[in-house]
Amino acid sequence: MKRGHRTGKPKGGFPRLYGRHAIIAALANPDRVVRKIWGTRDAISALELPPVLPIVYSDVADLGRMVPHDAPHQGIVAEVEPLDDIWLGDVLEEGAEEGPANARPILVLDQVTDPHNVGAIFRSAAAFNALAIVTQDRHSPPESGVLARAASGALEIMPWVRVVNLARALDEIADAGYWRIGLDGEASETLSGALKGAGKVALVLGAEGDGLRHNSMAHCDMVAKLPISPRMESLNVSNAAAIALYAATNR
DSSP states (O other), rough: OOOOOOSSSTOOOOOOESSHHHHHHHOOTTOEEEEEEEEEEHHTTTTTTTTTTTTEEEOOOHEEEEEETTTTOTEEEEOOOOOOOOHHHHHHHHHHSSSTTTTTOOEEEESSOHHHHHHHHHHHHHHHOOEEEEEEESSOOOOOHHHHHHHTTTTGOOOOEESSSSHHHHHHHHTTTTTEEETTTTEEHHHHHHHHHEEEEEEEEEEETBBBBHHHTTTTTEEEEOOOTTTTTTTHHHHHHHHHHHHHOOO
């Protein structure tokens, strides 16, 4: 899959990943540049590291100051370069090679900003073999240790398309033959009903609390709900994404 190359140092500095799963996945990703590793001797000795990679042996207290408060770094921290951009057109071109019966779903996130939720969604998207995750560039979290930790390695294997205009991206997705299903708790149709007869599917989920914005809903072909008990008002967006992905890939 083609990527757009980023040049120069990111505005917020280079991301720092932490925890074994996130760092092992980053080291295994040929598209990821790992710049430096800090870790305890035990943690570093347990990894197979490239001989040219700069390594700084550190104690647990030093590592704790490099990550968010109380973050479970497991004795290892890595500084990485952000992944290069992936273009929506390239993702849709790859999806065009899949027949409707075998098409992988696309997951579109509308201003979902919590990195824990986005990371968990990455993990579910990888587990259910989604084609890609599409988010806005400005209204979504950046690559970070928090997101990578929640993704448990999926950040390195799940294509992430960041777009300037989500409505325009949804139109492009429709032009590629995808049926766009927005998830909203007030919808009259259930997701299982919306999926009947659908070929390629794009699932569109809204932000925590606010839900799907009206403009994004207007760019969906159908709005559907997950039928849940009236005792609960809604599901966390990462839980809803996992259930929707399961339904889309097991119909």
